[in-house]
Amino acid sequence: MNEKSLAMKQINPAHTAMLKVEGLKKYFPVRKGFLQGVIGWIKAVDSVAFEIYQGKTLGLVGESGCGKSTIGRLILKLLEPDEGRIIYQGQDISGLSEEKIKPLRKEMQIIFQDPYGSLNPRMTAGQSIEEGLRTVGVKGRSERKAQVAHLLEMVRIGADAAGLYPHQFSGGQRQRIGIARALSVNPSLIICDEPVSALDVSIQSQIINLLKELQNTLGVSYLFISHDLNVVGYLSDTVAVMYLGHIMEYAPAEALYDKPLHPYTLALLSAIPAPEPDDRHQLPALVGDVPSPFNPPPGCKFQGRCPLVEDRCRKGEIKIYQVGDGHTVRCWKVVGK
């Protein structure tokens, strides 16, 4: 396993992106009536672009319904993108057929939020993990058994857990089994779709530490999807902040936390309880919920809740402004002052 990751590192030096996403779009039709006519579109993912590097983590943050999980599923080709390119190791995989994508499946894996729904209730932990070993062609029952045991050790569950069913585990243990299942095919990228959101805080940190440790030993990359800026900040090298299908701010983690520029990022950061009162950010907390993504008004998607909103925000598409090294913001205010 380690030899492979080392070899990967050589083919893929750190300065070229392992995964590059450009202009990614996914619109879901809204149907209504007897004939199920399309009456509009929900722009779940709208012109999204980002890059993920070998052994690094991209954090994707946003409130529920902003399209972050959809992005994960698009990259894995569990959903078909409407537009845009998904370039994995220099190859555009966005248009690949189900058959052509199959050999690439093992390169990218996913860990889900719900530790209850993500494991097949009628399969033992060992059987679930073996599914991956089977698809990468690990022949022979005893060979698979040995690898299952090894994978379970890697996620810190005893090898004898292989014979137990999901309902015999706790949420945190199930999440570890989900991680072991993802690792079974030795992937280069793991999409972590809110992997700790359903867990207790104490268990959260265990899982996050495990993920970090696995990244150090295996050199695996993560797309870490979460609504919790705290968790994302702890794990990510780069952070993308999403709102209603758009990436609002995209920056290296330190830059984003030290010098957040988009009003939405500021609002999110000010919602994190700070240990010192002086450390609080300036903006008042957001009020209201995320508006319906169905037929949004023209202009900035954040206009309805932005404390700094002006007339100009309601007209036309807001451009993306480069404000620093690898730091982009979708708000004209950062330069327009």
Added chain:
Amino acid sequence: MGNRLAWVGLGIIGLLLVTALVAPFLAPYDPLGIDLRGELEGPGAGHPLGQDKLGRDILSQVIYGSRVSLVVGLVVVGISLVIGVSLGAAAGYFGGVFDTILMRIVDILLAFPGILLAIALAGILGPNLRNIILALCVLGWVGYARLVRGQVLAEKNREYVLAARALGASHPRIILRHILPNVFAPVIVEATFGLAGVILAESSLSFLGLGPQDVPTWGRLLNEGAQYLLFAPHVATFPGIAIMLTVLGFNFIGDGLRNRWDVKRTA
């Protein structure tokens, strides 16, 4: 309580199975042996359940009749399950045009009064065992297809299925190994109730003279008995009780299984 009833049901059906299997040893007479001296004779020492119009022993006929009922029930439900589960699973999983067309066919078939269609088919094809099975299968699969499609539809977007897809498992493997084991509980429950329904339908068809003519069936006994209901009620009563007990038995089992699996689902 439901559990106890399920055991009662299991007992009835177990008894029925044994009866059908060892019918030749259990039956005191040849079920088709005519004895005109005993015309419509009531229950007595020689014939515990009495005799019919031609003096044939009713107990023996009821015992042999269980074979027809069980064979028709099991074969029809078996064939219906195979057809219904595979079509329903494919429709639910792959969706698209196939799903739309299949579901419209299902809608049309469900809009038909089932027994009427079976009567028409059995009438056209001719009264024998094979045709009764065929006629009941034509509608039998529909319910399972619809049920399985719905279950698969709900299950296929569950995260464990997405995980299997991401791991690169093939579609047949995902359907057979991952999804179907998780939708089987309601299907088995449905099939148990289905057995009761099919046996009842078979009796109805036989009652109407559309059943097999060369073997004793409960439905035909009932039909015959109906003519003498006023002065020889025993002819219709005993096959009627047999039908009732069988249907009840399967329903008890179905109820028990449903309760049991529902509980497990929430646990």
